[in-house]
Amino acid sequence: MSKTDSNAANDKSATSNTNNTSDTSLSGGTRTGRAAIVTGGTRGLGAAITLALRDAGHNVAAVYHSNDAAAAAFEDRHRVPVFKWDVGDFAACAEGIARVERRIGPVDILVNNAGITRDGALHKMTPEQWWEVIQTNLGSMFNMTRGVIEGMRTRGHGRIVNISSINGRKGQAGQTNYAAAKAGILGFTKALALENARKGITVNAVAPGYCDTEMVAAVAPDVLQAIVAGIPVGRLGTPDEVARTVAFLADDRAGFITGATIDVNGGQYLS
Numbered sequence: 001m002s003k004t005d006s007n008a009a010n011d012k013s014a015t016s017n018t019n020n021t022s023d024t025s026l027s028g029g030t031r032t033g034r035a036a037i038v039t040g041g042t043r044g045l046g047a048a049i050t051l052a053l054r055d056a057g058h059n060v061a062a063v064y065h066s067n068d069a070a071a072a073a074f075e076d077r078h079r080v081p082v083f084k085w086d087v088g089d090f091a092a093c094a095e096g097i098a099r100v101e102r103r104i105g106p107v108d109i110l111v112n113n114a115g116i117t118r119d120g121a122l123h124k125m126t127p128e129q130w131w132e133v134i135q136t137n138l139g140s141m142f143n144m145t146r147g148v149i150e151g152m153r154t155r156g157h158g159r160i161v162n163i164s165s166i167n168g169r170k171g172q173a174g175q176t177n178y179a180a181a182k183a184g185i186l187g188f189t190k191a192l193a194l195e196n197a198r199k200g201i202t203v204n205a206v207a208p209g210y211c212d213t214e215m216v217a218a219v220a221p222d223v224l225q226a227i228v229a230g231i232p233v234g235r236l237g238t239p240d241e242v243a244r245t246v247a248f249l250a251d252d253r254a255g256f257i258t259g260a261t262i263d264v265n266g267g268q269y270l271s
């Protein structure tokens, strides 16, 4: 990519709030000075979360894995620094977090959003399909959180938001790997919330339903039609609706909410 996290000329983008005119979110708010990391923050729900946190006044770094073109376009358009590493790799996370902290300061807000699907019925699933999803979607919770939690505890403040899924709540045929990882995130969230409740750190999960992203666009049209028919509000969610929920939980004033899971699914879990 033409612009990378190592490009010091872009450092100003971490604190700049000069929005591209095509941004639809709020702008010009008071800077909080808090540093935030959003994994998978350059596309889909993560991109919306990155922008919502930036517009809430935080200094945000967006992490991605392999889509250099999308990351470069995101950085160019929104002036948010992007960083490339694999959240499934513990050493890469430690090294990446150190790079982010040199650039924007100690991380006070972590959004563990990066996730993948490798769908298939269990009787046909390969070990690679299983472990890739577990490592990326659940292993990343440990890898990323381990790298920031001690600093948060020392400073007495932290906000961690983990992105689960409706399919971790209710199960989904063809997604034993994904549902296991997303359900595991909920246990991780509650245990970590208890460990850090006296340290000014909140740990919460957001469980989106089906939203209008590339991940969902990959679903077969007939399957998607059936999914939408089962959503009481009658439509897919928007990335912005998930992002605003995350920004709410990341706010300094959300300190009494911890260990919670917030469903953002148009009522689908009820139907």
Ligand SMILES: NC(=O)c1ccc[n+]([C@@H]2O[C@H](COP(=O)([O-])OP(=O)(O)OC[C@H]3O[C@@H](n4cnc5c(N)ncnc54)[C@H](OP(=O)(O)O)[C@@H]3O)[C@@H](O)[C@H]2O)c1
Pocket: 039, 040, 041, 042, 043, 044, 045, 046, 063, 064, 065, 066, 067, 068, 070, 071, 085, 086, 087, 088, 113, 114, 115, 116, 136, 163, 164, 165, 166, 207, 208, 209, 210, 211, 212, 213, 214, 215, 216
């Ligand atoms: N979309 C939905 O309707 C929906 C519903 C429920 C839950 N979710 C959850 O919401 C999260 C975001 O979903 P999405 O639909 O926005 O996904 P997406 O559009 O496919 O974007 C995924 C993002 O995660 C990054 N990523 C993937 N693997 C990574 C890795 N190993 N290391 C670092 N970054 C990695 C990708 O980087 P690259 O750009 O480099 O590939 C990309 O930025 C996921 O956890 C997903 O399970 C989504």
